[in-house]
Amino acid sequence: MKIKELQRICLEVRRDIIRMLGEAGSGHPGGSLSAAELVVALYFSVMKHRAKEPDWEDRDRFILSKGHCCPLLYAVLARCGYFPVEKLLTLRKLGSPLQGHPHNLEVPGIEASTGSLGQGLSIANGIALAGRLNKKNYRVYCLLGDGETDEGQVWEAVMTSNHYHLDNLCAIVDRNRLQIDGKTADIMQLEPYPEKWRAFGWYVIEIDGNNLAEVLGAYLQAEKIKGKPTVIIARTIKGKGISFMENEVEWHGQAPKKEEVEKALKELGERI
Amino acid sequence: MKLKSTRDGYGEALLRLGRENPRVVVLTADLGESTRSHWFKKEFPERFFQMGVAEADMVGTAAGLALSGKIPFMGSFGVFVTGRVWDQLRVSVAYNNANVKIGSTHCGITVGEDGATHQAIEDIALMRVLPGFTVIVPADNIQAIKATIAAAKIYGPVYLRLGRASLPVVTKENAEFNIGKAEILKEGKDLTIIACGVMVCQSSEAASILEKEGISVRLINLHTIKPIDEEAIIKAAKETGAILTAEEHQVMGGMGSAVAEVVMENCPVPMKRIGILDRFGQSGKPEELMREYGLTAENIVKEAKNLLKRKTI
Structure with missing residues (x-):
């Protein structure tokens, strides 16, 4: 798929996110918007998967470790055809499969329930180990938030991926430098960040995570790395695409109000 | 043995x-x-x-x-x-x-x-x-x-x-094991002892002592705590009128609590839960610790007799 088309989908997905959160009245726009290119590129260009056969055994797997950013994943899955786009507006409503944090038993295409931070990479390791045991060629992708990597379990999992030389695994860190209480540098210093991953035995790729060409290039490069896991540290802008949300920490976990939804959609090119 | x-x-x-x-x-x-x-x-x-x-x-x-x-x-x-x-x-x-x-x-x-x-x-x-x-x-x-x-x-x-x-070893090689189905080790009519884990052995010993004193004990090995065998528990409550539980675990929230939940909602009868009473464990030989925490056949016998005094049916 051409980059222009992927850009169009990113815009569409960002509009979905805004509409969903506006309708729900709560949720996490900042990290959903920052990671749009990272996830859209996977589902529309990089990964082998079948929307009409979500359990296809040779599919590539995606684990959203930062489960609170599920509006992004729901929008992408719907746009891929896993479920009707209209369902998106049921986000966080009683009885909806689209829970506030993703539940794999409810939504086709969700590989694992996540939301309690720090657990996704361990699950991804297990799926990668099973792939190797079963002599399958599928790849496993796991998206983490940078703030999420405060969790100790992440570093346990980072050691495991290295110990078992999981080159069928690619972690992506949405390095938007903000977390719920403020700047990651103020809350818990992560730097020297790429060096940490390298010291744990990972191959590190650093990119502008909102630049689709760089994102696609990184995924391609990651596939070629053998004998060790790869992490893509993606520098992104939290709230990307909406001027009043970009780099503003308060948009980590609050939904836009009606007039903010309209303003945001206008910025995203929607005629109202 | x-x-x-x-x-x-x-x-x-x-x-x-x-x-x-x-x-x-x-x-x-x-x-x-x-x-x-x-x-x-x-x-x-x-x-x-x-x-x-x-x-x-x-x-x-x-x-x-x-x-x-x-x-x-x-x-x-x-x-x-x-x-x-x-x-x-x-x-x-x-x-x-x-x-x-x-x-x-x-x-x-x-x-x-x-x-x-x-x-x-x-x-x-x-x-x-x-x-x-x-x-x-x-x-x-x-x-x-x-x-x-x-x-x-x-x-x-x-x-x-x-x-x-x-x-x-207290169970038999040829005994059936079904998840969720309690094992009735002995029938009895005066009271039921429900135990799990190592306490099945202690309870079996206690039942023998009680039998010698003329008390008829039903002994249940409740190996599955969840899903719990409600039928066996309700039947025991109805037929024996008193239930004593024994576990190597805190009594709060443990097997005895799970049994009490079933008894209380279906057929309330006097109960006694034997287990660890809101304390931590400590170093020692296993048998010394079992005595220290009251997880013995003797304590089960004593508490069973106390329980029988509270029986109403």
Whole structure:
């Protein structure tokens, strides 16, 4: 798929996110918007998967470790055809499969329930180990938030991926430098960040995570790395695409109000 | 009498399962030998995963393996594979309904000399509140083998509570084992003793003493705490009019509490729960600790007599 088309989908997905959160009245726009290119590129260009056969055994797997950013994943899955786009507006409503944090038993295409931070990479390791045991060629992708990597379990999992030389695994860190209480540098210093991953035995790729060409290039490069896991540290802008949300920490976990939804959609090119 | 531990039963069953089902994989967090997982490792090295001293990651990895069609058994000490990783069990395993089996060894105070930090006495309470979890406490080595094999045959998370100590065998080799179906070891009409794990042996001894004094005791081995055998419990309440429970666990939230919930809602009768009373364990020899905490046949006999005085029907 051409980059222009992927850009169009990113815009569409960002509009979905805004509409969903506006309708729900709560949720996490900042990290959903920052990671749009990272996830859209996977589902529309990089990964082998079948929307009409979500359990296809040779599919590539995606684990959203930062489960609170599920509006992004729901929008992408719907746009891929896993479920009707209209369902998106049921986000966080009683009885909806689209829970506030993703539940794999409810939504086709969700590989694992996540939301309690720090657990996704361990699950991804297990799926990668099973792939190797079963002599399958599928790849496993796991998206983490940078703030999420405060969790100790992440570093346990980072050691495991290295110990078992999981080159069928690619972690992506949405390095938007903000977390719920403020700047990651103020809350818990992560730097020297790429060096940490390298010291744990990972191959590190650093990119502008909102630049689709760089994102696609990184995924391609990651596939070629053998004998060790790869992490893509993606520098992104939290709230990307909406001027009043970009780099503003308060948009980590609050939904836009009606007039903010309209303003945001206008910025995203929607005629109202 | 033959002495063997329930953890040995777990290890032996893993070997059998490994031979008959290629989907069975085993994980441990630096406790391969202690959990008897190392026997499986020797025969099936490619299906064995050493996770280092990192239990949280082990739980997630097991969940990932399960979500990919494997049947992972993960072994560690009861304290490390329940409370320490309870949120991982809650979200990565239970909320995913992942087909993960937990071999939780070194449960209870019979761990002995290692003391309180290593004696899981809250684990039944922690595990039975997680939706979808099956909770099994085998009474001896033979039952541990059967329970481990049975755990592999059902879909969904299973918690196997196992012990370190070598103990007398109280169940029969040819006895049926069905998850969720209590084992009636002896019929009786004056009161029912419901026990699990190592307390089945103590309760059996207590029942013999009581019988000699003319008290007819029904003895139930409640090896499955969840799903609980309501029918057997209600029947015992109706027919014997008094229930005493005995477990090597905190009485709060444990097996006795689970039994009390059923009795209270269906057929309230006088009850007495024997177990650990809101204390930590401590170092000592297993048999010394059992005495210190009142987990003995003598204490069961004493409390059974007190309970009989409260009987109304």
